[in-house]
Amino acid sequence: MRQSQLFTKTSKTAPKDEVSKNATLLIRAGFIDKLHAGVYTFLPLGLRVMNRIEQIIREEMDKADGQEIYMPALHPKENWETTGRWSGPDPLFKLKDASDREFVLGATHEEVVVPLLKRFISSYKDLPQSVYQFQNKFRAELRAKSGLLRGKEFIMKDMYSFHADEADLAKYYEKMKGVYAKVYERLGLGKDTYITFASGGSFSKYSHEFQTVLETGEDTISICEKCHVAINKEIIAEQSVCPSCGSKDLIVKSAVEVGNIFELKTKYTTPFELTYRTSEGKDELVVMGCYGIGLSRLMGVIVEYFADEKGLVWPEAVSPFIIHLVSLGDVSSDADKLYERLTAKGIEVLYDDRDKPAGEKFADSDLIGIQHRVIISAKTVASGKLEYKARKDTDAIGLTEDELMAKLIGYEK
Ligand code: ATP
Ligand code: MG
DSSP: OBGGGOSOOOOSSOOTTOOOHHHHHHHHTTSEEEEETTEEEEOHHHHHHHHHHHHHHHHHHHHTTOEEOOOOSEEEHHHHHHTTOTTSSSOOEEEEOTTOOEEEEOSSSHHHHHHHHHTTOOBGGGOOEEEEEEEEEEOOOSOOOSGGGSOSEEEEEEEEEEESSHHHHHHHHHHHHHHHHHHHHHTTOGGGEEEEEEEOSSSSSEEEEEEEEOTTOSEEEEEETTTTEEEETTTOTTOOSOTTTOOOOOEEEEEEEEEEEEEEETTTTTTTTOEEEOTTSOEEEOEEEEEEEEHHHHHHHHHHHHOBTTBOOOOGGGOSOSEEEEEOSSOHHHHHHHHHHHHHTTOOEEEEOOOOOHHHHHHHHHHHTOSEEEEEOHHHHHHTOEEEEETTOSSOEEEOHHHHHHHTTTOOO
């Protein structure tokens, strides 16, 4: 994409009403725009990152036999009354239509997915099943000042699994621990993301959160570095030893919850009477698990985790483009040719073809944070060597076009 055609622009100054590091940087770099507290637009660059995060999660959920669906955000009140959550403690956005019928904007989707699966599950032969979606969730969060970390409208992957009994749920739940670890590893967060013991799901001793260590995190976790697990302080403060190895050698750190998994068991299948017929002809309640990942929160975490004083730093797996091609001075015919050659190879390029001073282009390139930067100028054209630099490198190296092409093998779309 030619940067001259991008309708968004970078900004040198921080937005006045934004205090979080993630939103400040993302707004300055032109990735998101704030509509109001906790509600953001994803702009072309930001949406590319979001789509990459989504695709990584989709691939891992599909490997775990998840079937992707897309459920509505506008839910009838009756479904939420059935589970008792219409008047529960969680802050919902409620609304009425012209004839005074009441609705909820979905804060989560048990109220939709359970009646949905009830239409299709009747026998033990219909189980197990696992469905998931990427969807905007709406929550009347009071603390909406952390940018993408806590939105009032935010993007979540929510998966729901349905089983004949608790043993089958437990097996799938164990598998999902590994699936989640793989997701965070692919996103570049594996080293500092801990599976964390949190207070019980509905009827189980523990649920599990995935927490990424971050100074600005709202949560406090105690980490056992040997086992790479943690305990959430807030909810199981009495637990002072590692639940895996019993070690008392725990390190306390701030962290952000980037996902969680729960054994819901029959909490929601009971009110909706989701049952199945066993092989002996008895009717039993279906047993459920649920598995969430906050995508927009993850994007904010990735920003805060990797950014430096110059701006954003995207890990390769979610970078909006593979290459930032920056042309300096009047070399447009050579630069256009290189852009075409890279694009024809299937390499996604942001091409800074704007007529701007070098300093401004470098500053923008650092702010936007694409992993690989290539400079083409009168000097590089004369020497036959492009200047290449990774975002975190201090010095550039010279590469011929062919050397650059060789370096990019494996990055094709
Ligand atoms: P938290 O304790 O941070 O409020 P939660 O327990 O309410 O999270 P869930 O309802 O289980 O979280 O949602 C699943 C995932 O969605 C969370 O692990 C988190 O990554 C993300 N998430 C939850 N609330 C928000 C929010 N307001 N904004 C952005 N992401 C969120
Ligand atoms: Mg919450």
